[in-house]
Amino acid sequence: MKAEIAVMTEEKLDENALDKAGQILQQGGLVAFPTETVYGLGGDALDPAASKKIYAAKGRPSDNPLIIHIADMGHLQKIVKRVPEKAKILAARCWPGPLTMIFEKSDCVPYETTGGLESVAVRMPVNRIAQEVIRRAGGYVAAPSANTSGRPSPTMARHVIDDLSDKVEMIIDGGMTDIGLESTIVDFTEEIPTILRPGYLNQQMLEEVIGEVRLDPGILSTDSNLRPKAPGMRYKHYAPRADLAVVEGSMENVVETINTLARNRLDEGAGVGIICTDETFSRYPLGKIKSIGARSNEESIAMHLYQVLRAFDEEEVDYIYSESFDTPRMGQAIMNRLLKAAGHEIIEA
Secondary structure, three states: OOOEEEEOOOOOOOHHHHHHHHHHHHOOOOEEEOOOOOOEEEEEOOOHHHHHHHHHHHOOOOOOOOEEEOOOHHHHHHHEOOOOHHHHHHHHHHOOOOEEEEEEEOOOOOHHHHOOOOEEEEEOOOOHHHHHHHHHOOOOEEOOEOOOOOOOOOOOHHHHHHHHOOOOOEEEEOOOOOOOOOOEEEEOOOOOOEEEEOOOOOHHHHHHHHOOOEEOOOOOOOOOOOOOOOHHHHOOOOOOOOEEEEEEOOHHHHHHHHHHHHHHHHHOOOOEEEEEOOOOHHHOOOOEEEEOOOOOOHHHHHHHHHHHHHHHHHHOOOEEEEEOOOOOOOHHHHHHHHHHHOOOOEEEO
């Protein structure tokens, strides 16, 4: 089976393709589609067999819950037992958008979708293509990132085609995603709302809306033995095929260390990739150099991270050395993804 490819934009929707995508999902099939964060691999969230198909297509561990995507706030009541007041306030401010909230699930949500948990993760994307797919599928679409489990998440349709074109019925090509990192996850089953995955919406932004918000200490720890609460964050994710290491320290020391490491690996006959920024691009004379954007533009860094990791896969390098990105607003999210991709391999410069 080869996936049907449907090309459209948010401004110019293909109504026939969207109708067909809805039919596929209602019949238990799988459809990949764009959201504002990354591309999602969609299946009927209330159909246990469809959720099993998602796990099988991705090669995803079955204890890693799927996020249910909705397009209308009124649909939330069916799939959760209770919506705390602070969650309602946050939803009013941040939905639709790159925010996932965790609640106690209702009986209609199968354990196959929640990874066996009594809680359910829910998101309402802002992307119009995603919204129309969800509505035409019946309102409840489980959709993890549309990639082979463990690989860099897809920010372009061709990434989905590379990983899953023979495992899904349709792939909707809506162009490059706007944000490029997965949504922020906030757990409302805790007494104090807790961030289980950092994203575009950071801790400070959330606290300005609802007051105290905790950050799960496991998600940014350099200690791989400190396990985050969210099951999905315990696995190595976003990883390129090459051995990736993050180099931390002062910028002068980072550049010097990466150049030394690159020179040594090249002398051994290995292929080397370097992830840097516009500000330091010219300071790396060796290896395959890719700028992830300007440090002054955090959105650019986030948007291009997975794209750069996949580009190095295509160039078949053996080692990748990346600068660290301690940016003020999205630094938590960017470094969380980099550390997961590197398997927590950090080199102190």
